Amino acid sequence: ISQEENTLRELRIFLRDICAKLARNKQFFMFTKPVDIEEVPDYLEIIKEPMDLETVMSKIDKHCYICARDFLDDIDLIVRNALEYNPDKSAEDKHIRHRACSLRDKAYAFIKAEMDSDFEDTCRDIRDKR
């Protein structure tokens, strides 16, 4: 098995662990599953590219992420969607925006804490060669 495949397998194991930790956090329950259109019927009129942690987990298994940056781009998409769908000054919207910002900070902190930068550099080299 090539060294590249070894590196990407290690990346997937690492990203699954981080995604599971985020999805386990009760604070982020509204980000764990695709938005239920029954619950929020106008959602798809406002949000053109929905994303959630369950979808991120399945993308890991489908080898969609070649480096941590690609994974964080989908986390950022979850956050951006929540900020766009919840722009009001109301307490409810502020609460969801606060949770979205917390999700972003926790995801970046887990990556920084557990990934050494030359592992990410190696993944970037693999991505850029493809």
Ligand SMILES: CC(=O)c1nc(NC(=O)[C@H]2CNCCN2)sc1-c1cc(O)cc(O)c1
């Ligand atoms: C994830 C998200 O962005 C989201 N935003 C919501 N905002 C509102 O309901 C605001 C919008 N402004 C007017 C006052 N209501 S509900 C909601 C959501 C929560 C869940 O428990 C599951 C789910 O799939 C989606």
